[in-house]
Amino acid sequence: MELTCLNHNLNKKLFLFSCCMPVKGSARGAIYDLQRDDIELVPNSLIDFIGYINKKPVQIILDEWGDNEIAWEYLELLIEKEFVFFSSEDHFPKLSNKCFNDDTSKIEYMTLVVSEFIANNFKMILERIEYLGVKRLHLHWPLEADKGKILELIHVLEHSSVVNLSISLPYQKDFNPNSIKEQRLTNLYFYSSPYLESIEIYKVNLYFLKHSEQDFLLPKAGINMISINHRAFLTGRNANLGLYKTVFVNANGILQLNSIDLKEYGSILDSDIENNLFLLSEVWNLKRDKIMPCRKCELKYACTANFIPEYDHKKKTYFVNCNYNPNTNEWSS
Template sequence: MELAHLNLDINKKCFVFACCIPVKGIQLGAIYDLQRDDIERVPNSLIDFIYNIHSKTIVNIIEEWKNDDIAQEYIEFLIEKEFIFFAYKDHFPNLSDDCFNDDVSKIEFATIIVSDDLIDKMQYISDRIDYLGVKRLHFHFSLNVDIKKIHNVLNSLEKSCVIDLSVSLPYQENFTASVLLKEQRLKSIYFYQSPYLKEDNYGRINLYYLKQDESNLFVPKSSIDTIAINHRAFLTAKKFNLGLYKTILVDHLGRIRLNAVDQKDYGLFLGSKEEIEESLSILSELWRLNRDKINPCKDCELRYACTASFIPEYIPEREGYFVNCNYNIHTNEWIH
């Protein structure tokens, strides 16, 4: 067995690094590497194997699995990926939910569907953004938008608490981002209805050319791009719905939604502070529905990393919360 050739003290024990989290799904498992911000999808049998060998001595592992070729492959894989280490005692305490460092903001990420009416109220919107403590903000502009309007909208946030700005606007063949470069917080521009798919950059600004039209640009969808692997995301997902937590969409009428297809109205973004607090109270109930409480998410190996903003619906006949996700947990494939 591989362990026999490592020249290790056979009385040392095998331990899984605390930052490497095994997660089982109904069909596949996954190992969340929170140190490298990476994920490795693996057979569920490997997850079982990890739990079996954890804290056992090398001599015991060799004796128990010496005639098992699959166990040999698993050991080689875990060593190669640096998911396990060998020592006389575990030097790394398990991650605790108590170390969850919640952001003090009321809303972390907001998408605003810009309309002429909202543009006229940008100063009020900026004040509300500061009140909520929004850190990441996305502005969506519809067809025939004037570049100067975009600049004026972004300029209204000059003294706001926002640290990450992005915009989406219709594809323009001769578009130049130079007028927007003065906005240091602008990170990305998304061009929808583009004739081609492309990723580019203009100075420090990332440019994304998308073929989607405006109608489905913000429709919730799971994909490899909606998977977030990091320490904070994992701890958030253990307590809350990672796809909805402190996230809102403001439609063209200024109404608060959870996403672009949400039929519920959670109040006006520019309503009174008392009304906003009431809206946040309602939203927080949905945020607390983490994916361990939702079907089929609770059986998915990606449940602590998925940021797709599906809204769970309670179905009385089935006595549970459900979402219509495009990821098939039985075939482990995304349906596009």
């Protein structure tokens, strides 16, 4: 089939679609299909091959690679997955690197650990949520928190800027997500569950996880933590996608980057919260291209893992302790 396709286009050139982004890693590469929100893990040699054949006349490609079995396999994949097209000229504009984040909110994603302090100050915290323009809010109930407050807090959020709500709480038997009556609720996580299960009830995803509370909040990379789309890709190229405009608010209302952050960036109730945001932005603007081993990772522009980079003074580089090894493509738990 691919031979037919190539033969039909002998007088044309081959072009890679501008929404298909080849990314090389240490041991393998990936093609991000930003139009289909999909990723294809491929050998690095295919990424090199794309660089070589892109924009070349089909006849020349066939003359040079026609006898090469691997080149045929690669061409077959590129055509089958519709990563390439044939034309006399490239009609598609290149993906702009400008305006990588057109969202005007100061914080897009907030995790809030619900405590007595948070519940007692929730009206004021809501004012901050509005001021920051938070779009995605995750409410986390620790083991000891009063779960009876769920409906009360959600009711206060009714007219807020939040468009997506998720909740985590200790395992509850027979919990009915419909009792929350909140259309913005998409995900409910039950940690410390005796079993592992994911189901959908009333358009809400329920995840029953065996993780302890601490494990549930730990930063972790995973293939399910990959976000493939145009906006995420550009954010990933210009900043750290896992941390950008993201904040963790602990039980005392203190701003941090994640649940194990040793640093504190002021309180959510501070009147000069802009200064706190500035300090946070210094970390989230650190690109993954400057962090090891992310720099060598084929997932670096799609990974939403929120590890905090640390500076290694000896090696003069930033690093994270990730559970994925891009040199071997192995995941550890």
